[in-house]
Amino acid sequence: xxxxxxxxxxxxxxxxxxxxxxxxxxxxxxxxxxxxxxxxxxxxxxxxxxxxxxxxxxxxxxxxxxxxxxxxxxxxxxxxxxxxxxxxxxxxxxxxxxxxxxxxxxxxxxxxxxxxxxxxxxxxxxxxxxxxxxxxxxxxxxxxxxxxxxxxxxxxxxxxxxxxxxxxxxxxxxxxxxxxxxxxxxxxxxxxxxxxxxxxxxxxxxxxxxxxxxxxxxxxxxxxxxxxxxxxxxxxxxxxxxxxxxxxxxxxxxxxxxx
Numbered sequence: 001x002x003x004x005x006x007x008x009x010x011x012x013x014x015x016x017x018x019x020x021x022x023x024x025x026x027x028x029x030x031x032x033x034x035x036x037x038x039x040x041x042x043x044x045x046x047x048x049x050x051x052x053x054x055x056x057x058x059x060x061x062x063x064x065x066x067x068x069x070x071x072x073x074x075x076x077x078x079x080x081x082x083x084x085x086x087x088x089x090x091x092x093x094x095x096x097x098x099x100x101x102x103x104x105x106x107x108x109x110x111x112x113x114x115x116x117x118x119x120x121x122x123x124x125x126x127x128x129x130x131x132x133x134x135x136x137x138x139x140x141x142x143x144x145x146x147x148x149x150x151x152x153x154x155x156x157x158x159x160x161x162x163x164x165x166x167x168x169x170x171x172x173x174x175x176x177x178x179x180x181x182x183x184x185x186x187x188x189x190x191x192x193x194x195x196x197x198x199x200x201x202x203x204x205x206x207x208x209x210x211x212x213x214x215x216x217x218x219x220x221x222x223x224x225x226x227x228x229x230x231x232x233x234x235x236x237x238x239x240x241x242x243x244x245x246x247x248x249x250x251x252x253x254x255x256x257x258x259x
Contacts, residue, residue, distance in 0.1 A: 027135060031060065032135050040054055071142060132168065140167045
């Protein structure tokens, strides 16, 4: 249970450190962009099919696209390593299913859920929390997936979403507080306006040093995060386990009394 409290804190501070000290430099050096037209072209040379870059595709675009695909697969792997055992562990421990059959059942069921009702959750996490560009999204996925994979490897069940949501908040908060020092942020002594649209700032703009006021045009490109959405998710993290605890307690009190 303690890790349900620790994981969001870890995700927030890792995201905060990256956003404050590394993200501006990464945006200046890493260009994750797409060009018009297909990424690759498939043709035929005699009986053999041939694959080549699209008419506008650059080598850098191909590498970045493969990187996005790899990070997406890594994120999915971490979700499977965490959520599949959480879903079917009671069936395995009760002897109803062996481990391999339970994993197969959970994998199929999660796939069905992904193709049916997952879009609403995808929209909530992807759009309600913050307006973030692709590079920021990749950083969030890497951090959250690494935390979840590590904890899964040592046998600790945890929610991938908890780490991911707080990494998004931490990344935006860290990037937005660059115009002030750490001491000012901790003490609340802020005379400089915090850049609420910091993650979506122009990547070609010069990167000021820590504590230096940023150009005004980098401050109005969106929102850092939406407090109402954050409050909704945090409250459900508290309400959900509490309701589950209450229902299970009531169930094990009522059923023995009835039987």
